[in-house]
Amino acid sequence: MNNNVFRNLSYGVYIVSCFDGEKYTGCTVNSIMQITSSPSAIALSVNHDNYTNECLDKTKKFAVSILSEKSNPISIGTFGFRSGRDTFKFSNIPFEMKNYMPVIKDACGYLICEIINKVETTTHTLFIANVIDGDVLNSEVPMTYSYYHNVIKGKSPKAAPTYIEN
Numbered sequence: 389m390n391n392n393v394f395r396n397l398s399y400g401v402y403i404v405s406c407f408d409g410e411k412y413t414g415c416t417v418n419s420i421m422q423i424t425s426s427p428s429a430i431a432l433s434v435n436h437d438n439y440t441n442e443c444l445d446k447t448k449k450f451a452v453s454i455l456s457e458k459s460n461p462i463s464i465g466t467f468g469f470r471s472g473r474d475t476f477k478f479s480n481i482p483f484e485m486k487n488y489m490p491v492i493k494d495a496c497g498y499l500i501c502e503i504i505n506k507v508e509t510t511t512h513t514l515f516i517a518n519v520i521d522g523d524v525l526n527s528e529v530p531m532t533y534s535y536y537h538n539v540i541k542g543k544s545p546k547a548a549p550t551y552i553e554n
């Protein structure tokens with residue numbers, strides 16, 4: 389099998405944020421897809437080792453900040469290469485509260501989601517969630533995963549479901 393074929397699948401780049409009982413936390417993800425439009429539901433794949441996984445499982449609520457090509461890539465690094473177990477990731481990242489959840493200020497849109505089901509795989513949990521609120525924040529072009537790799541020259545850690553060893 390040629391694993392490079394997975395590079396031909398398209399994604400966006402998002403920050404998922406949630407509450408751990410004491411602080412807001414979350415992680416960078418690309419693995420979000422819309423499942424239905426009415427009621428609106430999405431799916432999200434999160435690695436078992438990510439702190440975000442246990443927080444989502446516990447609180448069942450999260451926000452998705454949809455990043456644009458103009459969003460500051462520092463958010464992607466802060467949320468994608470550090471763990472909320474020992475870091476408060478929002479300390480240097482501008483955010484605003486939407487439906488009691490933090491949303492990255494320079495995102496081009498956001499979704500507020502409530503988890504209704506999950507499916508386990510060997511390494512990742514597929515969370516299925518209803519979208520209870522959301523809005524467009526500006527008219528910037530949403531960032532694609534390939535823009536992140538090819539233009540920003542960003543990397544993905546092993547926890548990302550799309551990780552391919554070089």
Ligand SMILES: Cc1cc2nc3c(=O)[nH]c(=O)nc-3n(C[C@H](O)[C@H](O)[C@H](O)COP(=O)(O)O)c2cc1C
Nearest residue numbers: 416417418419434435438439440468470471472547
């Ligand atoms: C561009 C990018 C995409 C990512 N996509 C995912 C993803 O879809 N699912 C996932 O579990 N981790 C993904 N990650 C990895 C997590 O963001 C990373 O493991 C993070 O440090 C987990 O933080 P936490 O332990 O606070 O949850 C991605 C990282 C990057 C940089």
